[in-house]
Amino acid sequence: MAPQKPAYPLPQVRVPPPGPKSRALMAREQRLLYSAWSAGKTVPFILQRKAGWLLEDVDGNRYLDMVTGWASTPLGAGYRPVLQAAVDALWESGGVECVSYITDYHVLALAEKLVALAPSNLTRVAPDTTGTEAVEAALRLARAATGRYFVITFHGSFHGGNYAAGTAGPTSPDVGRGLREYVHGFIHVPYPTCYRCPFGQTYPECGLTCLRYIEDVVLRYEVDPEQIAGVLFEPIQGENGVQIPPDEWMQGLHALARKYGWMLIDDEVQTGLGRTGKMWAIEHWPGVDVDLMPLAKSLSGGALPIAAVLGTEAVMTADDEIYLGGTFAWQPAACAAALAGLEALERERVLDNVAELERIAREVMLPWRTRYALVGDVRIKGTYIAVEFVRDRARKTPAPEEAAAIHRRAVAKGLVAIYEWEIWWIRLLPALNMPPELFRHGLALLEEAIAEVEREAA
Numbered sequence: 045m046a047p048q049k050p051a052y053p054l055p056q057v058r059v060p061p062p063g064p065k066s067r068a069l070m071a072r073e074q075r076l077l078y079s080a081w082s083a084g085k086t087v088p089f090i091l092q093r094k095a096g097w098l099l100e101d102v103d104g105n106r107y108l109d110m111v112t113g114w115a116s117t118p119l120g121a122g123y124r125p126v127l128q129a130a131v132d133a134l135w136e137s138g139g140v141e142c143v144s145y146i147t148d149y150h151v152l153a154l155a156e157k158l159v160a161l162a163p164s165n166l167t168r169v170a171p172d173t174t175g176t177e178a179v180e181a182a183l184r185l186a187r188a189a190t191g192r193y194f195v196i197t198f199h200g201s202f203h204g205g206n207y208a209a210g211t212a213g214p215t216s217p218d219v220g221r222g223l224r225e226y227v228h229g230f231i232h233v234p235y236p237t238c239y240r241c242p243f244g245q246t247y248p249e250c251g252l253t254c255l256r257y258i259e260d261v262v263l264r265y266e267v268d269p270e271q272i273a274g275v276l277f278e279p280i281q282g283e284n285g286v287q288i289p290p291d292e293w294m295q296g297l298h299a300l301a302r303k304y305g306w307m308l309i310d311d312e313v314q315t316g317l318g319r320t321g322k323m324w325a326i327e328h329w330p331g332v333d334v335d336l337m338p339l340a341k342s343l344s345g346g347a348l349p350i351a352a353v354l355g356t357e358a359v360m361t362a363d364d365e366i367y368l369g370g371t372f373a374w375q376p377a378a379c380a381a382a383l384a385g386l387e388a389l390e391r392e393r394v395l396d397n398v399a400e401l402e403r404i405a406r407e408v409m410l411p412w413r414t415r416y417a418l419v420g421d422v423r424i425k426g427t428y429i430a431v432e433f434v435r436d437r438a439r440k441t442p443a444p445e446e447a448a449a450i451h452r453r454a455v456a457k458g459l460v461a462i463y464e465w466e467i468w469w470i471r472l473l474p475a476l477n478m479p480p481e482l483f484r485h486g487l488a489l490l491e492e493a494i495a496e497v498e499r500e501a502a
């Protein structure tokens with residue numbers, strides 16, 4: 045029987061990356077951009093175009109896209125209703141407007157839709173352009189509303205790269221280098237990274253030492269609770285390798301915040317709008333309400349930069365003089381595209397597809413923990429997925445070189461996932477509407493890469 049034609053174009057690598065055209069352009073890249081840009085690059089090609097769930101490089105190789113613009117093209121590349129809305133609004137508005145001065149009507153349509161989708165206590169919106177700015181806006185709003193100064197944040201979190209957001213994280217010392225020296229007011233505490241507990245304990249026998257640390261250490265030795273404006277947290281840490289907190293931890297953090305009057309700032313820049321299987325990741329913990337929620341990335345629908353902070357009535361009306369956003373915040377075309385993206389999430393029942401992709405990920409990937417010695421852990425929540433590689437399972441010795449080799453091998457086979465220099469996990473961020481058969485195909489490519497690297501290392 046003739047093989048069935050696949051319903052979707054599959055990845056196809058004709059020339060081992062980097063091909064000759066990519067190589068020539070990468071040499072120019074190294075000459076033209078600031079040096080740190082190229083130093084940490086792990087993707088061995090230059091992009092020509094994106095369509096649907098595929099990336100195509102300048103040498104004509106096609107790859108499955110499990111990066112999706114770092115979670116910013118949730119509906120795949122070139123999703124027509126979103127791009128069309130952006131183009132129509134660009135022509136209608138004539139291009140750029142400074143909407144904090146002259147309000148364009150698209151702003152109101154988007155704000156209304158966002159508030160309708162938000163948890164019911166979040167009733168107002170502050171416009172922004174990037175996730176970093178939205179986080180910084182949320183910090184300012186929390187401090188303005190409480191009149192307090194310190195903010196508790198977590199080791200391993202990523203909240204952006206500018207002064208405050210970069211200091212509020214960061215995932216590694218190099219992100220905070222050159223920032224931490226200048227920005228004060230953050231108290232860093234351990235996050236429940238249970239596979240590698242910072243206290244060397246095991247959940248649930250630990251009794252959540254990491255959470256108790258806040259009262260037992262921070263409030264005992266560092267600051268009084270009434271000096272703390274709020275707690276900035278990722279509901280699931282993304283850059284740190286999809287760290288999913290135990291339910292009790294999130295409930296305990298919520299209880300602490302309510303006890304001491306701390307604003308809960310739930311950074312949903314990467315997790316928001318369906319990525320983890322719920323519209324908002326915080327919905328995985330019913331009863332946990334938050335005060336501020338920075339959003340960006342998938343809010344764009346995959347078209348133009350846009351970000352926002354959602355907040356409660358009290359916090360968003362506490363200060364009439366605070367200036368947030370900027371010239372480019374909530375461009376009419378970006379608002380129109382974002383609105384079309386939000387409508388598509390519901391219309392196309394994207395959350396149902398995320399549930400199916402999660403089911404497949406669990407079925408295919410969880411057995412890797414016993415099948416491959418190199419796989420230490422697999423963490424999955426919706427389409428927020430990480431595989432952590434170790435050299436020695438018992439000691440959990442990080443395996444950054446093996447992870448890099450697996451990533452390189454996967455790219456050569458036609459799968460682009462997220463692997464950054466010196467880390468030892470690979471993350472997958474498929475489009476939320478990726479067809480399940482393509483997703484399976486991508487997982488098969490990753491598994492082949494793991495098996496080959498493991499065999500060669502043996």
Ligand SMILES: Cc1ncc(COP(=O)(O)O)c(C=O)c1O
Nearest residue numbers: 174175176202203204313314340
């Ligand atoms: C949780 C989180 N917050 C904030 C940011 C910063 O967003 P942006 O890159 O749009 O400034 C990111 C980016 O990856 C993120 O993952």
